[in-house]
Amino acid sequence: MNQLGGLFVNGRPLPLDTRQQIVRLAVSGMRPCDISRSLKVSNGCVSKILGRYYRTGVLEPKGIGGSKPRLATPPVVARIAQLKGECPALFAWEIQRQLCAEGLCTQDKTPSVSSINRVLRALQEDQGLPWTQLRSPAVLAPALLTPHSGSETPRGPHPGTGHRNRTIFSPSQAEALEKGAGLGQMEGQRVLGVTQGQWP
Numbered sequence: 491m492n493q494l495g496g497l498f499v500n501g502r503p504l505p506l507d508t509r510q511q512i513v514r515l516a517v518s519g520m521r522p523c524d525i526s527r528s529l530k531v532s533n534g535c536v537s538k539i540l541g542r543y544y545r546t547g548v549l550e551p552k553g554i555g556g557s558k559p560r561l562a563t564p565p566v567v568a569r570i571a572q573l574k575g576e577c578p579a580l581f582a583w584e585i586q587r588q589l590c591a592e593g594l595c596t597q598d599k600t601p602s603v604s605s606i607n608r609v610l611r612a613l614q615e616d617q618g619l620p621w622t623q624l625r626s627p628a629v630l631a632p633a634l635l636t637p638h639s640g641s642e643t644p645r646g647p648h649p650g651t652g653h654r655n656r657t658i659f660s661p662s663q664a665e666a667l668e669k670g671a672g673l674g675q676m677e678g679q680r681v682l683g684v685t686q687g688q689w690p
Contacts, residue, residue: 504539504551508529509550509551511529512529512536512539513543515528522537522540561599562608566595570606570609570610573588582610586603
């Protein structure tokens with residue numbers, strides 16, 4: 491018995507008919523706290539059920555016990571490997587967002603960030619090379635790079651995100667930047683322009 495006098499079995503989902511009543515009352519305009527009191531269901535439970543219903547349209551409870559369905563299907567794993575191979579600097583959350591953007595996964599059926607990291611670790615062990623050894627622009631995409639344009643790693647489009655692309659500098663560019671760090675502002679800008687190929 492809960493604090494409101496309602497009967498429930500700990501760890502078990504609320505019955506479907508009670509869930510339907512919650513949604514019916516909410517649609518009729520009743521507030522969640524009033525639904526909670528009238529049905530003798532905790533306020534948190536009512537809010538959780540309504541939130542999930544508004545977000546996904548699903549009223550049925552999630553699976554009870556057992557393992558969740560495997561979201562990292564072979565096509566998803568292959569795409570994760572491809573994305574990481576094309577741009578080793580991608581974070582798991584960026585891969586997750588890209589999978590949704592491409593329509594390979596739906597919002598509620600996307601592998602979690604930890605699942606993607608597990609897949610990446612497994613791929614890394616299978617291939618024997620850590621992603622960090624594949625960071626060289628020449629290894630990543632030799633056909634995409636021209637002799638003077640290797641400063642940015644190619645990335646998939648992420649519309650609506652305010653993130654900047656990471657910049658990879660050649661050893662000579664990095665050395666010039668380090669030298670320029672101790673100089674005044676104008677001299678430092680000249681050194682930066684030289685590293686980017688803008689000034690002689």
